[in-house]
Amino acid sequence: MYTGEADWTLxxxxxxxxxxxxxxxxxxxxxxxxxxxxxxxRYGVDAVMIGRATFGRPWxxxxxxxxxxxxxxDPGYSTRSHILRPLCxxxxx
Numbered sequence: 001m002y003t004g005e006a007d008w009t010l011x012x013x014x015x016x017x018x019x020x021x022x023x024x025x026x027x028x029x030x031x032x033x034x035x036x037x038x039x040x041x042r043y044g045v046d047a048v049m050i051g052r053a054t055f056g057r058p059w060x061x062x063x064x065x066x067x068x069x070x071x072x073x074d075p076g077y078s079t080r081s082h083i084l085r086p087l088c089x090x091x092x093x
Contacts, residue, residue, distance in 0.1 A: 006027065006028020023046040025048065030048050031053040033060060
């Protein structure tokens with residue numbers, strides 16, 4: 001698996017370019033909702049892409065879009081199985 005670190009300063013520089021008139025989507029090392037919010041605020045991106053952080057933690061999207069109603073740090077077996085079971089069944093097809 002990839003082990004480097006994303007260089008968000010480059011993404012921020014593209015965002016600050018006055019000739020850029022397209023949405024800028026940042027990608028890399030978004031592992032928590034807090035990191036996603038930091039990237040929105042610090043680098044001014046229009047969106048972020050999330051990859052590896054979703055493995056085993058697909059509720060990260062809820063944590064990003066609904067910071068006022070966060071799930072607990074460990075939503076528990078029942079919630080995790082409710083979220084992950086359809087994915088597991090889908091991958092078995």
